[in-house]
Amino acid sequence: MSKYIRRTLCTLCLLLMAVMPLWAASQKPVTFADFGWDLVRFHDRVAGFIIEEGYGRKVEYMFIEHIAGLVGLERGELDIYMDLWPNNCKEWWDKARDSGAVVKLSVNYDGGSQGWYIPSYVVKGDPERGIEPVAPDLRSVQDLKNYWEIFRDPEVRDKGRFLNGPPSWMAYGVNMAKLEAYGLDEYFTSFPTGGTTVLIAEVISNYTKGRPVVFYFWDPTWLMGLYDFILLEEPPFDPSLWNIESGYACEWVKGTSYIVANSAFTMREPEVTAFLRNYTTTLEQNRQALLFSHEHDSDAELTSLWFLKNFRDQWIKWIPPEHEGVIQRVDQALEKSLDKNEL
Numbered sequence: 001m002s003k004y005i006r007r008t009l010c011t012l013c014l015l016l017m018a019v020m021p022l023w024a025a026s027q028k029p030v031t032f033a034d035f036g037w038d039l040v041r042f043h044d045r046v047a048g049f050i051i052e053e054g055y056g057r058k059v060e061y062m063f064i065e066h067i068a069g070l071v072g073l074e075r076g077e078l079d080i081y082m083d084l085w086p087n088n089c090k091e092w093w094d095k096a097r098d099s100g101a102v103v104k105l106s107v108n109y110d111g112g113s114q115g116w117y118i119p120s121y122v123v124k125g126d127p128e129r130g131i132e133p134v135a136p137d138l139r140s141v142q143d144l145k146n147y148w149e150i151f152r153d154p155e156v157r158d159k160g161r162f163l164n165g166p167p168s169w170m171a172y173g174v175n176m177a178k179l180e181a182y183g184l185d186e187y188f189t190s191f192p193t194g195g196t197t198v199l200i201a202e203v204i205s206n207y208t209k210g211r212p213v214v215f216y217f218w219d220p221t222w223l224m225g226l227y228d229f230i231l232l233e234e235p236p237f238d239p240s241l242w243n244i245e246s247g248y249a250c251e252w253v254k255g256t257s258y259i260v261a262n263s264a265f266t267m268r269e270p271e272v273t274a275f276l277r278n279y280t281t282t283l284e285q286n287r288q289a290l291l292f293s294h295e296h297d298s299d300a301e302l303t304s305l306w307f308l309k310n311f312r313d314q315w316i317k318w319i320p321p322e323h324e325g326v327i328q329r330v331d332q333a334l335e336k337s338l339d340k341n342e343l
Contacts, residue, residue, distance in 0.1 A: 029058040043082035045304035053333035054326035079265040112255025114218035140233040148187040163215035181247025222294040225287030
């Protein structure tokens with residue numbers, strides 16, 4: 001073998017050794033944490049479709065319990081979590097972020113909330129349905145003292161009815177403490193429901209009949225996309241009040257949803273990371289997606305296709321200008337998927 005051939009082979013071997021780690025990295029699937037609830041599964045599939053069809057990466061969705069999933073994300077066993085509320089796991093988030101194991105890529109959506117809601121027609125009326133406003137000055141939880149009679153409990157006639165969650169919920173105890181702290185236990189009974197389905201059924205029953213109802217709930221959810229509600233005001237969130245001794249006498253902390261990723265993943269997949277840094281949605285878009293899923297009894301994959309079809313102006317902004325061809329490839333794959341699913 002000539003010296004020239006040997007030198008050429010050595011050069012090729014060195015190039016191959018340099019390229020192999022990059023090739024192997026590109027073959028490793030991008031793994032999303034799937035914690036089972038509707039919103040995280042929806043965002044997993046939206047981002048996953050773009051990554052798979054636009055960037056040509058393999059994608060996997062790993063169903064896993066919440067705590068185990070957070071640990072897996074920190075260790076690099078999972079790559080991406082699309083819907084992290086950092087205040088709900090503050091101790092883990094602070095530790096994982098400060099250690100450098102996990103990094104925040106973007107805010108998925110802001111303004112998620114929970115608290116006490118009333119139908120907007122209670123305050124504003126609903127001319128189309130012939131409903132007059134019965135509590136035009138009702139703005140805050142404290143105002144409920146002046147209007148308890150319009151929420152009268154059919155079984156306890158001298159008090160109003162507050163629709164609470166089931167006793168097994170953490171929120172149930174919080175709401176009980178709030179009623180007492182605000183002095184509303186003299187005016188309202190806490191009516192425990194049997195869970196989310198029963199609570200929603202109670203709210204819808206009252207809403208469709210145009211009746212006043214006050215209830216605990218959260219947002220974004222499909223119910224908030226279906227009807228028009230008002231979140232009653234409470235004193236601003238204060239960590240010193242958020243305990244049983246103080247009766248949780250302030251508003252629930254507002255929810256901000258982060259997209260977070262394992263730090264090693266961001267080094268391995270810079271293009272996908274750049275895309276995810278631009279990924280953001282609105283509260284109303286999330287409500288509408290959940291409402292579509294509910295009304296059509298659709299899975300997360302079908303809902304993601306509906307979103308990509310109807311909010312193209314939103315998702316094309318996530319694609320960096322230098323990522324040539326990604327939008328075109330996603331459009332082509334989306335067209336085929338829409339034809340297949342008749343959306």
